[in-house]
Amino acid sequence: MEWAMSLLLNHPEALKKVHDEIETHVGHQRLVIDSDLPQLRYLNNVIRETLRLFPPGPLLVPRESTMECSIGGFHVPRGTMLIVNAYKMHRDPALWTDPAEFKPExxxxxxxxxxxxxxxxxxxxxxxxxxxxxxAVGLVLASLVQCFEWKRLGEEEVDLNEGEGLSMPKAIPLEVLCKPRQAMMDVLPQL
Incomplete structure (x- = not known):
């Protein structure tokens, strides 16, 4: 969630696109519900792109080779522990166009x-x-965008450096300004 909001704040056009999509499909007379999520395609793309850039676990669960094999030209003996580096895969220019760029599209x-x-x-x-x-991420992120206006504290972009840890926390926690959207004031008590 923190990574998604950070990316959206650094890409205000994407934040506006998510909000416009929610306005179109849900409006401001009610909150987003789970049955709305399949229609919120751009929101889902933002979540997928966030998970591509900042996977919740950058290294997938290790697996043990049950037999001798060859993977990508590398000999793998039986009993070898194998770990997939999702973070590296998701940023590999051989697999992705402009892999370092936030492009939900x-x-x-x-x-x-x-x-x-x-x-x-x-x-x-x-x-x-x-x-x-x-x-869960879709409902919370959609509700945050639907109900509140979001701004960075200053003109500079939100820092996207990763901290230390298995779950890739942000090095500097996200601090933002938010205020309730006027159009949502009647609905906000339902949160």
Missing amino acids: RFESGEGEGYKYVPFGVGRRRCPGEAMAMK
Whole structure:
């Protein structure tokens, strides 16, 4: 959530696009609900792009090779521990166009399809909480954008440096200014 808000604050055109999409599909007479999320395609693209740039676990769960094999031309003996570096994969220019850039639109063209986008892992060992996580992040982020106006503290962009830790926290916690949107004042008590 913190990474998504940081990216949106550094890309006000994307923040406006998310808000406009919510206004179009939901309006301001009620709060976003889970059945609205499939229609909020750009919001979902923002979440996917945030997870591409800042995966919740940059290194996926290690796996042990059960048999001798070859992967990408590398010999892998039986019993070898293998770790997928999702962070590196998601920023690899051989896999992504402009990998360091925040471009939610890349998911509209299908650029994130296949095994190059793996914030939750892949296959039968994929994170079982993915659907719940995507729904929770979608509802909270949509509600924050729908109900409040967001601004950076100053003119400079929000710092996007990563801190230390397995879950990739921000080095400098996000501090922002927010105020309730006037159009949402009747609905805000429902939060």
